[in-house]
Amino acid sequence: MTAAPPPPRLPSSALTLPPAVSITQAPPVELLEMHEHQCPECGKTHTSLFRGTSAMCPDCTEKLRIAALQPEAEKAQAESQESRLKAWFDLCPPDYRSTNWRDHAELSPMCRWLAKHWWLAGAERDAKLGPDGKPVFGHQRGLGLWGPTGRGKTRAMYAIIKRLHFAGVRCHAVQAIHFAEAAMLIAERAPWSVREGAVDLIRRCQTVPVLLFDDLGKENSTPAVAKAMHDLVEVRKAHQRTLLWTSERTADELAQFLGVNFADGIVRRIGEITRVFHTEDPIPTAAAVTSNPDLPESP
Ligand SMILES: Nc1ncnc2c1ncn2[C@@H]1O[C@H](COP(=O)(O)OP(=O)(O)OP(=O)(O)O)[C@@H](O)[C@H]1O
Numbered sequence: 001m002t003a004a005p006p007p008p009r010l011p012s013s014a015l016t017l018p019p020a021v022s023i024t025q026a027p028p029v030e031l032l033e034m035h036e037h038q039c040p041e042c043g044k045t046h047t048s049l050f051r052g053t054s055a056m057c058p059d060c061t062e063k064l065r066i067a068a069l070q071p072e073a074e075k076a077q078a079e080s081q082e083s084r085l086k087a088w089f090d091l092c093p094p095d096y097r098s099t100n101w102r103d104h105a106e107l108s109p110m111c112r113w114l115a116k117h118w119w120l121a122g123a124e125r126d127a128k129l130g131p132d133g134k135p136v137f138g139h140q141r142g143l144g145l146w147g148p149t150g151r152g153k154t155r156a157m158y159a160i161i162k163r164l165h166f167a168g169v170r171c172h173a174v175q176a177i178h179f180a181e182a183a184m185l186i187a188e189r190a191p192w193s194v195r196e197g198a199v200d201l202i203r204r205c206q207t208v209p210v211l212l213f214d215d216l217g218k219e220n221s222t223p224a225v226a227k228a229m230h231d232l233v234e235v236r237k238a239h240q241r242t243l244l245w246t247s248e249r250t251a252d253e254l255a256q257f258l259g260v261n262f263a264d265g266i267v268r269r270i271g272e273i274t275r276v277f278h279t280e281d282p283i284p285t286a287a288a289v290t291s292n293p294d295l296p297e298s299p
């Protein structure tokens with residue numbers, strides 16, 4: 001026979017447990033209680049979880065919160081306007097910041113009309129129809145403007161860029177000559193300290209949503225420049241980015257000038273992505289142009 005095991009020893013704390021209470025006997029839990037208030041601001045009666053009688057109603061609380069944020073919001077807005085203005089001064093040379101279209105007969109009516117009416121491709125723009133009933137700016141995203149010197153091509157483009165910039169569209173402007181210089185520096189493998197800026201410029205020209213390429217055909221034409229032009233136009237076309245350009249040269253002159261290897265491709269792509277106007281073209285009839293209430297009356 002084996003001896004029975006000793007009875008288990010309970011810890012002493014087990015002896016102090018409160019007696020079990022059945023659920024039905026438990027005291028009722030106090031649920032969250034809504035209290036009635038009269039808003040000290042507007043007098044409306046409302047309920048909330050807080051006790052007391054002076055809680056503001058949700059509407060008045062919200063008004064107070066917005067009022068408290070107002071100076072912050074105004075400050076942020078003033079700062080963003082200031083930085084946009086500063087960016088505009090970086091973007092546009094002083095001479096082109098304002099153009100008096102009325103008192104300068106030497107400026108072409110076509111330039112003036114484009115400066116006032118051209119806008120980014122989209123429903124708003126497609127609503128403007130020419131005399132033939134088709135979109136007056138075509139279906140291309142971009143705009144090309146060519147014709148004799150001094151007719152206001154560059155002025156028209158800066159007027160357009162100004163509207164876009166202040167509407168929040170990122171724009172960049174480059175002189176063909178500066179673009180070509182950058183392309184040459186890269187091709188000649190100039191020291192990196194010099195080349196870095198050139199690489200930046202070319203990259204920005206490829207990627208910015210709206211690029212003004214001013215005075216196409218004024219640059220020195222070399223195979224390296226033609227290649228850079230080709231890449232620029234190809235990248236912008238592939239990514240559906242807007243190109244604006246001005247030139248004194250005709251398409252044939254440009255093709256000849258750019259050199260045989262790349263010219264056809266460049267000129268063809270430019271034609272595909274931009275609607276081209278000549279400074280001396282008659283402007284589409286005023287009656288056909290629906291005015292856009294969002295755009296300023298004069299550029
Ligand atoms: N404040 C001004 N307001 C309006 N027109 C001006 C003003 N100052 C100069 N002009 C005129 O602007 C014209 C030059 O404009 P712009 O540079 O846009 O011409 P362009 O067609 O681009 O010429 P280019 O082919 O040589 O680049 C000149 O004919 C000049 O008389």
Ligand SMILES: [Mg+2]
Nearest residue numbers: 153154215246
């Ligand atoms: Mg010009």
Ligand SMILES: [Zn+2]
Nearest residue numbers: 039042057060
């Ligand atoms: Zn209230």
